Each structure stands twice: as C-alpha cells, then as structure tokens.
Amino acid sequence: MPEDPIATSKKTVPRVNLRRRVVNGAVTCAAAGSVILVLIPLVAVFGYLVYRGIGSVNWAFLTQTPKPVGEAGGGMANAIAGSAFILLIASVIGVPFGIGAGIYLAEYGRNRFGDVIRFTADVLNGVPSIVIGIVAYGIVVLAQGHFSALAGGVALSLMMIPTISRTTEEMLLLVPNSLREASYGLGISRWRTTLSITLRTATSGVITGVMLAFARVAGETAPLLFTAFGNQYWNFSMEQPTAALPLQIFTYAISPFDEWHRQAWAGALVLIVLIVVSVSAVRIAASRGMLKGAN
C-alpha cells in the first residue's frame, strides 16, 4: 500500500513548526533583551539621582537663592527660574526659525540650495556645544560688552534650530501628497496649503521634534559657561548674567564642599524632573486638540 501523502506531510509539519518557534523565540528574546539593555542605564541614572538627590530637595531648595559658603540651607530657585527664562528666549528664537527652515526644506527646497542647507544643518547638529557657546560669545557677548540671558538664549537656540528644522522637514514629507492635491484642487493657494493643511497634519510630529530639541538643550552646560555665565541672585533681565540649573550644578559639583555636592545632586534631579514634566505637558496639551479618529 502506498504511503498516505497526508500522513507523511503531517509528520513533517511539527518539525517546521519547531524550527519556526525556536527562531521566533530567539528573535523575540533578542529584541526584549535589547530593550532591557537600553533601559538599564536610564533606570540606573534616574534611580541613583533620586537616591542621592531627594534628601536635599525641600521647600527651601525650590524657593531660596544660594547661601554663602559655610552657611547651611539655601537653594537653587534663581537657577530654576533662570533656566526657564533662558529656555524661553531660546524657544522664542529657535522654534519659529527651525520650523520655518523645515517648511522651506520640505516644500520648496528640492534643489541645490536646499541640499546645502540640509548639509549645513546636519553639520551644525554635530558641532560640539562648547563651540556654539563661543559663537554666541562672539556675536552677542562681545557686541554687548557683558554676559547676559540673551546670549545664553541665542546659544541654545543655535542648537535647537538644526534639530527642529530637520525633524520638521521629515514630518512634512510624511504628509501624503494627496492632501496637498486635495487642497490645490479646492483653489487654495500654495502657502495656505502649506500652513493650514500640510503643517497642520504634521503637527504632532513637529511638536515631538521641538520637544526633543528642547529637552536636549535644557541640560546643556557648555554653551552657557561664557554666555549666561551664572548668577548667585535672581535675575529676569535679558541684559544681565543669569543663573541656570546646569551651570549651578556644574559649579557646585566641582566645589570642595559637601553641602554643595548634595545640592548639586538635588539640582540634577530637579532638572530631569522639570524636563520630563514640561515635555509631557506639551504632549498632553497637543493631543487634547486631536479629533476622534484623526491620524
């Protein structure tokens, strides 16, 4: 009697399945392992920061200016406010220019000039932040004759612009061309289409890019060293040297005093928490306006 073909094939099926299952399992494990590997440093850094810093975060730390060496207490309130102030200046300059450049690159820059800008932005992205600080020193501090919050803001905005423009470009290019055509088909002009259709459709991606750039520069120390310079007191003038959290952390961390070391840890913790909070707040606010079923 000839062998039943179905029976024969049945015999081979489990073997194929086994091999497939093994490969599937291995690849899934590798992927999960990578995720854990990436998460370990993140969790370790944050955990250690909480461990060392939480003890010194208290009401005084968040509301008072630094005390002279040797006196206990005091805080980094002026540095927290100063950081917010400098980041506000940086965003006011960097976000419009970054998004504007991104729009140009995506919608109009399909030419040699656009390629030059893209290349420049990519190079600028890789320039060490201390060099950006020197540039801001040259164009703002030397021109004004003194350190200032403005100089710090300009330095940080120079770092934000290439990141924002490149991500904005990518996000706009993801918007299907059919939407632009639909808009042109209604007799809507090109600039109107770009602003009200293309940019609007890409909003959530553009916001992600902006927040990435924001989070990146919020922790920068080097560009502020000789631009914002730092300050032991409150300052809300664009024209005056201003304290910033990363600067304060840097100064305290290399000091010989234990009390300052503890405050530096607390400052680092506060900085990270503030970045996470502000990025999340913007994301939540942005998703509020979304319609049911959009995207």
Next chain:
Amino acid sequence: MNAEPNTEIGVQVENLNAWFGKTQALQDISMNVAAKHATAIIGPSGCGKSTFVRCLNRMHETVRDARVTGRVRIGELDVYNGTPAVYVRRHVGMVFQKANPFPTMSIYDNVAAGLRLNGFSDRHKLDEIVENSLKMAVLWDEIKGDLRKKSGASLSGGQQQRLCIARALAVEPQVLLMDEPCSALDPISSGKIEDLIFQLKEHYTIVIVTHNMQQAARVAEYTGFFLLGRLIEFDKTEKIFTKPSEKRTEDYITGRFG
C-alpha cells in the same frame, strides 16, 4: 468628435498637449464637453486619461517638470490664458481616485475648508453651505450627529469619497472632475456615487475618468476613448459602446486589449 450642436458647451479643449519632462503624455487633444452632462473618459492604464482631466483645472502643472500647451475654455474662463491657477481651481472641482479628506479636520471643517482657507468667514452662510453640500453628496443623514466631533478620516471609504465630493461642491464649481472616484470602493458604495452623479449632472458639468466600462455606460451621455495620449474617438456613449467607428475603440471595449 463634438457634442450635439444643440447642447451648450461646458468645457472647450483645443489642441491640448501635455508633457512630463520630455515624455509627451497628451497629443493634440480637441473636444467639446457638454455642459450639465456627464462625460466619461475611458482607455487603458497610462493612456493619459488622468493627465487629461488634470489639465482641465491646471493640476498637471503642480507636478515637477510638467508642461502644457493648447487652449482650454470653461464658459468665460480661459484656463491657460490670464487666469490664475487658484482661480481656475475654484471653478473646477476635483475628486480623486483615493479619498483624501484632511485627517486633522472634523467633517464640518473638511467641507468648509475650500471656502474658509480662501478667506470666507460668514458663519451662518458657512453652516448652510456645509449642510447643503453634505445633503447634495447624500452624506448628511449618515453623519449629521458627528459633524464637528469626528475626523474626516474616521469615516468609511465610501463615506470619505462622498465627503470629498461634498468638499468639492462647497466651493460651488461649474465643472466637477472625477478621477476614477469608485476604483477603491465596493460595489454598494460605487452605486451610491453613481446615483450621486446622476443628480449632480443637473447642476454641474461632469468629467469622469473610469476603468469600469459598465460604469461609463451607466452614468455618462458622452464617452471619449483615449489611447497612447491621443483621443481616438469621442461620441455619444451609446454609439461608442454599440457601433464605434474606430477599430481600436471596438477592440478595447470588447476586451481584445488593454
């Protein structure tokens, strides 16, 4: 190759040539499209059907390196001579093959987009126009509760296409161009769009590109057959499908090629 002498001419095309870079996509097309009737454009893929309708509202030139020569008149409007493209497009609505509602806009905003983004801001008038356009596109009853709550992209495929038709109608065009409006839809949704075309042609001149010959036969009074960038035959639909004068038309219709 012209419409009946006693019907009004909706779109007059004279010696239209179109290129993509160095490739010529349309060669010397001349035809008179009857006003307030439906005209079907048929032909195999790549024969220039879409390019032809995209030349009628100057969408062709939005493609890089694209070029057009010849003359197109829509009523008083000389499409390629002295009229800004945005102005032409406000008078010539377009419905695309794949429904393309604006995903970040509500259903209402989608329909209102054409007017609003052109600077129209009378709220009451806008409400009225949106409602009328959606009724005309036979979508009103299905979505009137979700007008401002739901995104245009949350509708079903057939509803999205009717939304796009409503959006095109809201700017009150004279001519409606439809580039294979049913090719991505199921038969029931296609049927609804076809019924819609029947109602719309009382008010609008319709040019519809279709791959579906039964559809052309059902909805259009006139049919033009395109092949390799040329208009081979243009006549009453009935004649094209029963006794075409050109051998190539007959071959295509009977399925011998294409």
